[in-house]
Amino acid sequence: MPAAIDPWGRNEVKxxxxxxxxxxxxxxxxxxxxxxxxxxxxxxxxxxxxxxFGRIFDCVKGKKPFAMLTGLMPSGKFHLGHAxxxxxxxxxxxxxxxxxxxxxxxxxxxxxxxxxxELRKIAIEEYILNYFALGLKPKGVDIxxxxxxxxxxxxxIGMLSGKTTANEFKAIYGSDEPExxxxxxxxxxxxxxxxxxxxxxPIPLTVPVGIDQDPHIRYTRDITGRLPEFSFIPPSxxxxxxxxxxxxxxxxSSDPLSYIALTDAPEEAERKIMKHAFSGGRNNIAExxxxxxxxxxDVSYQYLLYLxxxxxxKMKKITDDYGSGKMLSGEVKQxxxxxxRKFLQGHQKKREKARNKLAAFSP
Amino acid sequence: MPAAIDPWGRNEVKxxxxxxxxxxxxxxxxxxxxxxxxxxxxxxxxxxxxxxFGRIFDCVKGKKPFAMLTGLMPSGKFHLGHAxxxxxxxxxxxxxxxxxxxxxxxxxxxxxxxxxxELRKIAIEEYILNYFALGLKPKGVDIxxxxxxxxxxxxxIGMLSGKTTANEFKAIYGSDEPExxxxxxxxxxxxxxxxxxxxxxPIPLTVPVGIDQDPHIRYTRDITGRLPEFSFIPPSxxxxxxxxxxxxxxxxSSDPLSYIALTDAPEEAERKIMKHAFSGGRNNIAExxxxxxxxxxDVSYQYLLYLxxxxxxKMKKITDDYGSGKMLSGEVKQxxxxxxRKFLQGHQKKREKARNKLAAFSP
Numbered sequence: 001m002p003a004a005i006d007p008w009g010r011n012e013v014k015x016x017x018x019x020x021x022x023x024x025x026x027x028x029x030x031x032x033x034x035x036x037x038x039x040x041x042x043x044x045x046x047x048x049x050x051x052x053f054g055r056i057f058d059c060v061k062g063k064k065p066f067a068m069l070t071g072l073m074p075s076g077k078f079h080l081g082h083a084x085x086x087x088x089x090x091x092x093x094x095x096x097x098x099x100x101x102x103x104x105x106x107x108x109x110x111x112x113x114x115x116x117x118e119l120r121k122i123a124i125e126e127y128i129l130n131y132f133a134l135g136l137k138p139k140g141v142d143i144x145x146x147x148x149x150x151x152x153x154x155x156x157i158g159m160l161s162g163k164t165t166a167n168e169f170k171a172i173y174g175s176d177e178p179e180x181x182x183x184x185x186x187x188x189x190x191x192x193x194x195x196x197x198x199x200x201x202p203i204p205l206t207v208p209v210g211i212d213q214d215p216h217i218r219y220t221r222d223i224t225g226r227l228p229e230f231s232f233i234p235p236s237x238x239x240x241x242x243x244x245x246x247x248x249x250x251x252x253s254s255d256p257l258s259y260i261a262l263t264d265a266p267e268e269a270e271r272k273i274m275k276h277a278f279s280g281g282r283n284n285i286a287e288x289x290x291x292x293x294x295x296x297x298d299v300s301y302q303y304l305l306y307l308x309x310x311x312x313x314k315m316k317k318i319t320d321d322y323g324s325g326k327m328l329s330g331e332v333k334q335x336x337x338x339x340x341r342k343f344l345q346g347h348q349k350k351r352e353k354a355r356n357k358l359a360a361f362s363p
Numbered sequence: 364m365p366a367a368i369d370p371w372g373r374n375e376v377k378x379x380x381x382x383x384x385x386x387x388x389x390x391x392x393x394x395x396x397x398x399x400x401x402x403x404x405x406x407x408x409x410x411x412x413x414x415x416f417g418r419i420f421d422c423v424k425g426k427k428p429f430a431m432l433t434g435l436m437p438s439g440k441f442h443l444g445h446a447x448x449x450x451x452x453x454x455x456x457x458x459x460x461x462x463x464x465x466x467x468x469x470x471x472x473x474x475x476x477x478x479x480x481e482l483r484k485i486a487i488e489e490y491i492l493n494y495f496a497l498g499l500k501p502k503g504v505d506i507x508x509x510x511x512x513x514x515x516x517x518x519x520i521g522m523l524s525g526k527t528t529a530n531e532f533k534a535i536y537g538s539d540e541p542e543x544x545x546x547x548x549x550x551x552x553x554x555x556x557x558x559x560x561x562x563x564x565p566i567p568l569t570v571p572v573g574i575d576q577d578p579h580i581r582y583t584r585d586i587t588g589r590l591p592e593f594s595f596i597p598p599s600x601x602x603x604x605x606x607x608x609x610x611x612x613x614x615x616s617s618d619p620l621s622y623i624a625l626t627d628a629p630e631e632a633e634r635k636i637m638k639h640a641f642s643g644g645r646n647n648i649a650e651x652x653x654x655x656x657x658x659x660x661d662v663s664y665q666y667l668l669y670l671x672x673x674x675x676x677k678m679k680k681i682t683d684d685y686g687s688g689k690m691l692s693g694e695v696k697q698x699x700x701x702x703x704r705k706f707l708q709g710h711q712k713k714r715e716k717a718r719n720k721l722a723a724f725s726p
Contacts, residue, residue, distance in 0.1 A: 106521035106522070109521070109525065115592070146521065147514075147518045147521060148514050149514070151512070151517075154520075155510045155511065158469035158473070158509065159473075161541045161544070162472065162541075166540045169541060175529075176529040176539040177528060178527050178528070178532060179527075181524070181545075182524035182525070182548070
């Protein structure tokens with residue numbers, strides 16, 4: 001029996017390989033090196049699997065139109081995990097994709113029980129502003145709220161709801177709660193509506209997601225074929241690893257020590273890393289020199305690998321030196337902490353400058 | 364245990380009294396005589412029950428603003444049963460209500476599996492055109508399609524979906540199918556959205572329905588209280604009897620002999636009544652003279668009572684004479700047939716004249 005994936009769950013993924021096999025995902029390796037100017041974490045295995053990405057790759061290679069959609073749940077602080085996804089959005093925009101960003105405020109309203117106005121503020125202040133500060137260009141990106149999209153989008157929700165059954169929904173999500181169904185129906189419409197005649201019409205579209213969102217992708221792809229009147233092209237998808245929480249577990253918005261927020265004071269972030277980053281270093285220096293660090297569990301190492309050390313030669317040296325025990329845990333932490341401090345110092349200035357890009361988003 | 368009501372079912376209602384007791388409906392008697400210039404069928408018991416209608420009655424008496432909403436399922440022919448509801452719509456418009464008419468095309472799309480464009484055509488040609496021909500004025504009525512309503516309407520669907528549970532839905536509807544939930548969610552939004560700030564704000568609103576639609580009313584009233592941010596006033600409702608099918612059973616769009624359509628040729632309608640109307644007359648004339656007709660089952664009699672003989676004195680004479688056996692079944696049929704023929708002749712001319720009122724409804 002396939003390992004269950006709960007898109008609303010808090011399960012940590014232990015075995016990416018098993019999930020790929022169970023659900024028929026293909027490894028991303030063949031594209032990782034071939035995508036032009038890919039972000040660091042895409043080149044280095046942070047994006048590890050896909051469905052039908054060949055169709056997107058062909059568009060990139062052939063300079064043909066394609067689209068990308070991603071979503072954000074307005075909740076908590078914008079942290080490095082979100083920044084990793086933001087880099088993908090920006091990357092696809094640079095590749096020429098028509099970019100859609102869904103603010104899942106209806107889902108958040110039902111799940112988090114917060115007023116829409118408050119969710120709107122979080123989306124703008126924490127997410128959208130940081131996207132722009134990180135380099136997303138307002139022109140050519142369609143950032144929208146589920147609660148105020150468009151008639152054709154909502155019509156699609158009404159239409160697709162008749163194309164499934166309670167049994168199918170329960171088999172995928174283990175639930176028949178109306179609020180879950182309506183959340184999922186919005187998500188399916190999010191993914192499909194860029195292909196409506198009112199938007200781009202049928203077009204290759206990719207959705208970068210965490211593996212926990214794959215049930216939505218599979219379900220959407222199934223339903224795609226049940227709406228032949230729209231000639232939807234089944235959406236493609238890529239799967240990225242979750243960034244580890246600072247202390248080694250999951251990042252959790254309820255635990256500020258589990259993440260570095262992009263609004264953290266730079267010195268505070270530095271301190272968090274030095275004091276709390278889960279280390280793959282050994283119990284004492286002698287042992288460390290002998291065995292080398294356990295890179296697979298070392299959080300600082302992974303932050304460098306996926307985000308903060310884009311230079312391959314430097315990264316290789318860290319890998320070699322830390323893996324062999326030549327470099328100590330404190331040194332790696334220090335190396336990362338400095339990078340993060342500088343990044344935050346620069347980013348926080350950019351963030352304030354980016355406020356003029358929020359004109360389209362009335363509070 | 365209360366008698367179950369299935370809003371999607373084909374059950375014929377046998378015992379209105381039991382259903383009223385089971386579901387806490389109040390008799391409409393106290394208002395039936397007091398409503399000014401009420402349509403014939405409302406004065407004569409065709410509207411037999413209500414929830415919270417006192418709130419509406421107070422508005423009528425006090426000339427205060429109120430609203431009315433009803434819906435149509437674009438399907439089959441527009442027949443006398445629909446005309447009875449149309450008379451209520453027109454009556455409320457004359458009383459000064461702000462009138463909303465929902466075309467339940469998303470529900471029809473999911474239930475009848477017809478393309479939206481085809482449903483649109485049926486709604487306009489069969490329903491809306493006949494409403495106008497029967498006297499509904501385009502000014503001051505808001506006729507809309509579920510598939511193209513408005514952002515605030517769809518936002519409400521998203522929000523209310525999180526205010527219920529699968530168990531509650533199953534207890535009311537005996538189903539957890541997504542297409543049923545989405546149909547119901549649209550219907551609840553239909554009933555509530557006139558009270559959104561984008562429309563009228565909180566306002567007394569009544570929904571005239573057949574008893575089979577009461578689950579939607581109860582469910583809507585329950586959910587009303589779970590959206591305190593809108594200060595919705597719980598909607599009122601009235602319940603009308605179903606018009607009997609011509610042959611005594613239910614009207615069914617799949618059986619043209621069960622109804623008189625407003626597009627039937629007048630002579631064809633006359634012939635249908637003479638040949639097929641279910642009679643409460645006795646087995647032979649002698650018996651009929653002795654026992655009188657069984658008025659409770661006589662379809663022609665009921666059509667006269669509720670629709671075609673508004674004159675109380677004349678109706679009383681028919682009741683007396685037919686009930687006592689003085690009048691024969693054929694004579695009552697002939698009386699009705701002539702009324703119906705003349706009505707259709709006049710209506711069909713009005714129908715063509717009313718086409719200029721369809722300007723707002725592009726095909």
